[in-house]
Amino acid sequence: MSESGKAIECDLLVVGGGINGAGIARDAAGRGLRVLLCDKDDLGAHTSSSSSKLIHGGLRYLEHREFGLVRKALAEREVLLRSAPHIMRPLRFVMPHDAGQRPAWLIRAGLFLYDRLARREFLPASEAIRLAGHRAGQPLKPEFTRAFVYSDGWVDDARLVVLNALDAHERGALVLPHTLCRDLVRHADHWEAGLVRAGEVLSVRARGLVNAAGPWAASLARQALGAAPRRTLRLVKGSHIVVPRLFEHACAYLFQHPDGRVVFALPYEGAFTLIGTTDVEYLGDPDEVAIGADETRYLCQVANHYFRRQVTPDDVVWSYSGVRPLLEDAASSAAAITRDYCLEHDAHGAPLLSVFGGKITTYRKLAEQAVDWLAPALGRPAAAWTAAALLPGGDLFGPTPDRRGVLEFDRWVAALQRRHDWLPPALALRYARAYGTRSECLLAGCARLPDLGAEVAPGLYEAELRYLMRHEWASSAADVLWRRTKLGLHLGPLHAQRVEAWMVAQGGVPSPAAARTPLPA
Incomplete structure (x- = not known):
């Protein structure tokens, strides 16, 4: 983030941090585009964490x-x-x-x-x-x-959103949850946007815009174009x-x-x-x-x-x-009503792509088709790649997707438990299911249960909270207990208050380092 007040420059501004926005940001970043992804709330806070959890x-x-x-x-x-x-x-x-x-x-x-x-x-x-x-x-x-x-x-629909955003970040994207896109002005070759984050107004200059605002997509299209979109939601x-x-x-x-x-x-x-x-x-x-x-x-x-x-x-x-x-x-x-999607392209000026409809199972294909149009429109054509790629933590048996990860998951969990035999089996399984191979990042430097730090709530240790705040944009107890995990189902309101108090005590719910770093040139 620029301290000088200059506009953040990027190839693509993606508005909407649900599954479609996160998927498009991931795909575009992987094709070499400089991407900024923002959402007015937490990642996947609305429709994308409220599904039937089915592929x-x-x-x-x-x-x-x-x-x-x-x-x-x-x-x-x-x-x-x-x-x-x-x-x-x-x-x-x-x-x-x-x-x-x-x-x-x-x-x-x-x-x-x-x-x-x-x-x-x-x-x-x-x-x-x-x-x-x-x-x-x-x-x-x-x-x-x-x-x-x-x-x-x-x-786990909410974690699917977070992992797409995390992969986008690790490929160079700037991810800004709790950031409202308030102003949009279109020019022949770029968009000017004003983003409001923690009371600060950030100026963005983007060569292209993606409207992936879900239930708010029609209103964002009207904001961007000054007219109603062709498609009706x-x-x-x-x-x-x-x-x-x-x-x-x-x-x-x-x-x-x-x-x-x-x-x-x-x-x-x-x-x-x-x-x-x-x-x-x-x-x-x-x-x-x-x-x-x-x-x-x-x-x-x-x-x-x-x-x-x-x-x-x-x-x-x-x-x-x-x-x-x-x-x-x-x-x-x-x-x-159809659960299919429509991608509305608008090239009358700087490129605009609006996403209407869709379902969680087709998000990757939707994102691929979106970037197939966006990348050439921005002069950066590159081949699609996500069909043969893993999401963070999914590399259980190697760097490429295969059926072993699906069919031999229990075998991988058993190996994780042997490496960390001090972990209670239920906790090891929960870490394995939530974080996959990224469990090793969470457990780095830990050789016994006390190394995880204080148990802030039953089954929730300081090490996991730090990981979620530093790497997964968690900024409240709700982010942790209802989206990054589902521990809220097993814990009471007093435990949620303790989690919130602990997070505040860490210095005011820090964002990941990615959210404080300028986009790569």
Whole structure:
């Protein structure tokens, strides 16, 4: 950051620190562009940390004949799993057959197509099962006797955003969370922007601009162009509830509902079950989104239709909601709106690319296509690279993605535990899942448990807090407990207060060194 008051100069200013903005910043930095990524809040603070945590093709989209979207997402599924096997993993989904809903032959045909729309290297194919005596049948009501099982993947969505931003930073990008883009002026060959960070106004001169503001994309486009964008967004709220664990096994469930929607029930953080999502039209402020009582009742109703153990709103230990910025396609219901994306290019002056729509599974492909246009437009053409690259911490068995990281993750964890046999096994596994090989950075200089420093909250030591503040832009207890980790589910408000107090005592929530360093020439 310049102390002289001069404008920060970069090739590309990316506004929006969700998964699409972070993915574009990473891809562009890896092609040699000087990138500045900013967000008015924390990285992934909104839609990108409020998903169903799935890497999937979208089985239900086949009903809406979105074969292209499903094929694209399925092709990305194993690419992503290989790129970050510590924060992603394969997951088997059980779909109990309800005779009063879709016929079995139709489900079987859909799964046959789902298995074949894209190549599978290590995910098993779908199958039909009898629930009697099967582990997946035990938590279900006895009237459900048949089910279909298929493969997709699970992801820690908030960490996926952070790892993309971290990779972008390590390739030269300047990453500025909690930085509002307030002013934008377009010129023939550059953009002038005013960024507000901690009360300071930073001037930026960028050769190109990316609008990846998610639910705020339309308003940012109007701010940049002085006119409404050509594409219209339809904001849809998706809400989830978390309840005490309803089943012991590691599979997930997909439940069909008579209204045509589907609801997932996922094993979550060991002791819980995650249930969602809803699809509700949203007209309010995206900053104020929250689950409604009717949504909570709806999700409980769907779960109670299938599970023996009944849940009520009083059983909900946590809930979250996100606003999905979906492309308006004149669909009659929120559930039927396309989850595909559109990249709107504008070269009438300095280049502008706006991102509308999308889903977390296709973020890498979206970013690749965005930079395929941006790099030549900025006179810096370079080949795409992310399909064969790992995210930070994903290099479990070497520098290139392969199936070993996915299929032999437990073996890698066992080796980590042998190297640090003083770590409690549960803590070693949590570090492995969150940080992968970057666990060694967190544990540097530690040879016994006291070397991690004080236990600020149960299972959360000073060494991890320092790592998150120095390397991952954590600046509050919420950043740590609800996005960088999910320890907030296991800890109470007093522990959160202790974490916040400890972070403040470190000198006022420092940003990473990257956020105080000028962009490379």
